[in-house]
Amino acid sequence: MTDLNEKLSLLLDDYADDNADTTIDEVIGDINLQYRTRRYRIIGEAMRNELPQAIDTGFHSAVMAQIHDQAAVPTPAPIAAQESTVRHSLLSWMTLKPLAGLAIAASVAMITVALWQPLKQEPGQPGDGLVSADQEKIQKLAGQQLEGGAVTVSTRVQSPGTRWKVERESPGMQQKLNAYLVNHTEQSNSMQGLIPQARVAGFDARQ
Amino acid sequence: MGTNLLDAELVKRVQAGDTGAFDLLVQKYQHKVINLVGRFVSDHAECQDIAQDAFIKAYRAINGFRGDSQFYTWLYRIAANTAKNHLASRARKSPGYTIDVDDAQHFEGESGLKEYANPENLLLTDEIRQTIFTAIEKLPDDLKSAITLREIDGLSYEEIANVMDCPIGTVRSRIFRARDVIDKELRPLLE
Numbered sequence: 097m098t099d100l101n102e103k104l105s106l107l108l109d110d111y112a113d114d115n116a117d118t119t120i121d122e123v124i125g126d127i128n129l130q131y132r133t134r135r136y137r138i139i140g141e142a143m144r145n146e147l148p149q150a151i152d153t154g155f156h157s158a159v160m161a162q163i164h165d166q167a168a169v170p171t172p173a174p175i176a177a178q179e180s181t182v183r184h185s186l187l188s189w190m191t192l193k194p195l196a197g198l199a200i201a202a203s204v205a206m207i208t209v210a211l212w213q214p215l216k217q218e219p220g221q222p223g224d225g226l227v228s229a230d231q232e233k234i235q236k237l238a239g240q241q242l243e244g245g246a247v248t249v250s251t252r253v254q255s256p257g258t259r260w261k262v263e264r265e266s267p268g269m270q271q272k273l274n275a276y277l278v279n280h281t282e283q284s285n286s287m288q289g290l291i292p293q294a295r296v297a298g299f300d301a302r303q
Numbered sequence: 304m305g306t307n308l309l310d311a312e313l314v315k316r317v318q319a320g321d322t323g324a325f326d327l328l329v330q331k332y333q334h335k336v337i338n339l340v341g342r343f344v345s346d347h348a349e350c351q352d353i354a355q356d357a358f359i360k361a362y363r364a365i366n367g368f369r370g371d372s373q374f375y376t377w378l379y380r381i382a383a384n385t386a387k388n389h390l391a392s393r394a395r396k397s398p399g400y401t402i403d404v405d406d407a408q409h410f411e412g413e414s415g416l417k418e419y420a421n422p423e424n425l426l427l428t429d430e431i432r433q434t435i436f437t438a439i440e441k442l443p444d445d446l447k448s449a450i451t452l453r454e455i456d457g458l459s460y461e462e463i464a465n466v467m468d469c470p471i472g473t474v475r476s477r478i479f480r481a482r483d484v485i486d487k488e489l490r491p492l493l494e
Binding site (some may be wrong): 101102109112130132134135138139140146159238 | 467
């Protein structure tokens with residue numbers, strides 16, 4: 097203990113060995129060492145005639161109590177912690193960057209496949225029946241040869257459905273339906289971002 | 304490790320969230336700050352309040368302290384500004400009492416309204432001073448010289464070693480022993 101007290105005396109005089117950090121730790125963790133530190137300081141202040149008019153033994157306790165009480169006041173973010181957070185963020189970004197790139201690439205590939213798939217299907221092959229129209233009109237279009245070059249008209253419609261009939265009978269229904277689809281895909285948890293927008297655009301292009 | 308380095312270490316700990324380190328800084332500088340504020344404000348209770356405010360402001364702003372100056376210089380500025388702001392704020396307020404023209408020549412500002420430190424504290428401080436000086440008087444000459452050269456003359460250990468013609472280790476030991484002897488007398492008063 098005497099050795100520690102001597103180290104404390106050294107620390108007060110701005111001298112300390114390589115274990116100063118340990119000494120500081122011990123002072124912070126030991127109230128008796130703090131009292132001793134205070135008395136050592138008071139000795140010096142009294143000798144230099146620097147003691148205040150009246151020593152308030154509870155001054156530092158009052159300050160610390162106010163600091164602890166002011167929980168609503170944001171405690172200053174430790175610089176070390178900030179640096180650590182920045183380092184951690186950089187590390188996370190460096191780790192996630194390839195994954196994010198992979199995810200974007202996968203999304204683009206999925207869109208491409210989704211849009212390309214119907215074009216790859218052979219005419220006459222049973223399809224999904226995305227649209228329905230009068231079979232008669234389709235067959236007529238399929239039989240036409242335009243001057244410009246090859247035009248392929250898909251006849252892969254399975255069920256007539258009621259959609260275009262509804263549109264004819266209720267003008268503006270298509271807009272409402274589109275708005276509903278856009279809203280639905282935007283709100284959907286599983287389909288966010290570019291993909292739903294691309295699908296809606298693809299849907300409109302096929303009308 | 305000099306004062307700057309010791310303070311820098313404590314500041315670094317506070318910035319890392321160690322309030323215990325700030326407690327040590329408060330204990331270290333409280334009397335200096337109170338004395339400084341006392342030059343602006345004579346009322347003891349007011350002085351204590353302003354000094355407390357200054358420390359709390361320092362705590363809140365400590366992340367802005369980058370060590371470009373010494374910690375005490377930075378703290379000194381905060382304390383001085385806090386005291387000046389307090390005076391400015393007080394000056395804006397009306398005094399709350401009226402003075403008769405005939406009595407004005409006898410009026411001494413707020414001196415008549417001062418709230419001095421409580422008698423117990425005044426008595427305790429006086430007793431502390433007497434105890435310390437009595438203990439120093441009783442010290443052996445080598446211890447008394449060492450502690451006096453250090454605390455009053457502010458000499459470094461190396462300078463004291465030259466003056467006393469002894470190794471630095473002896474100086475270190477003498478200063479500690481002097482403090483330890485005085486502390487034994489002082490401790491009962493502050494416990």
